[in-house]
Amino acid sequence: MSELCVIKLNSKGLQLVLDPDCDYMDLVKDVCLKFLKSKDFFGSRDIVLEIKGRDLSPSELRGVVEAIQLNSDLTIKLIREEEELREYSYHEDVDRFYYEKALENAKIIRGDVSSDLNEEISLLVLGDIKREAFVKARGSVIVLGKIFGKVEAGEAAHPDSFIIASEFLNTDITLCGRTNEELFEEKTGFFKKKDKKGELKCVSIFRDEMVLEPLEQGILFS
Numbered sequence: 695m696s697e698l699c700v701i702k703l704n705s706k707g708l709q710l711v712l713d714p715d716c717d718y719m720d721l722v723k724d725v726c727l728k729f730l731k732s733k734d735f736f737g738s739r740d741i742v743l744e745i746k747g748r749d750l751s752p753s754e755l756r757g758v759v760e761a762i763q764l765n766s767d768l769t770i771k772l773i774r775e776e777e778e779l780r781e782y783s784y785h786e787d788v789d790r791f792y793y794e795k796a797l798e799n800a801k802i803i804r805g806d807v808s809s810d811l812n813e814e815i816s817l818l819v820l821g822d823i824k825r826e827a828f829v830k831a832r833g834s835v836i837v838l839g840k841i842f843g844k845v846e847a848g849e850a851a852h853p854d855s856f857i858i859a860s861e862f863l864n865t866d867i868t869l870c871g872r873t874n875e876e877l878f879e880e881k882t883g884f885f886k887k888k889d890k891k892g893e894l895k896c897v898s899i900f901r902d903e904m905v906l907e908p909l910e911q912g913i914l915f916s
Contacts, residue, residue: 698724701732707741708768710758712748721748722761723900726907730765730877738767744774760908764895765877800833807843816855817847825864834858838894841867853899860894862906869897874904 698716702709712721729736743759750758759770800816808824811817816833823829827843835847837859844864848855850871857869865875877897897906 699728701728704744707743707772708736709744709746711746712750712758714748718754718757720900722757722907723898723905725758725761726765726905727900727903729762729768730874730903730905733766733876736766736768740769740771742772742774743770757908764906764908800836806839823859831855848899853902856899857897858894862895862897867897869904870899872899872902872904877904877906 698713698721700711702711710725743762745755745758755773759773762768763770800818801813803811803817803819803821806821806824807819807827807829809826810828811830813831813833815831817829817831817835819829819835819837819839821837822839823837823841823843823845825842828846829835829843830846832849833847834855835845835857837845837857839859840861840863841857841859842863844866845857846868847857848870853870853872855870857867862878865878867873867878893908895906895908897904899905
């Protein structure tokens, strides 16, 4: 098929037709992008999701569902697989993550950041970025807490950096020269309604666009 995923409406909700052979990480990022661009069209509602074209493992299915919910105002209540409906729920805690590759030569801040910070390397914050702070890093920014302030990461010519946090509570986020305030707008209600015990989210660049995805299925695991 020419597209990695095709979204179709039906009487029960949405059908997602997936490319059976493409790289899984490219597939997840394509799902992120398509649902972000169609967010206003789909609106806010509970849906049944039907997946066709590709067999997904439980973890892969969770990644696709989370990608949809992160980039839209949809809530997936049921999933149709092989003509059977089952309730969708996600109660697993996020696995422990190892950041050796991402944090090579990174500066570690042991606590909150409450003033401006400008680093020539990647940055790991073991706390929050406060509202009064403007944090800028030439590499990636990983925040184990919440982002209240302004963050700018990466370089426009090298779109392989990323920003990770448990909550993005400011729309003034720039990654590799790209911005997308809608991605972080509070009106989506995602973090208020569906936050799962500080589960980390990752902002990365895919096809020259910013996408938001669950970290467990995100770029650190590609």
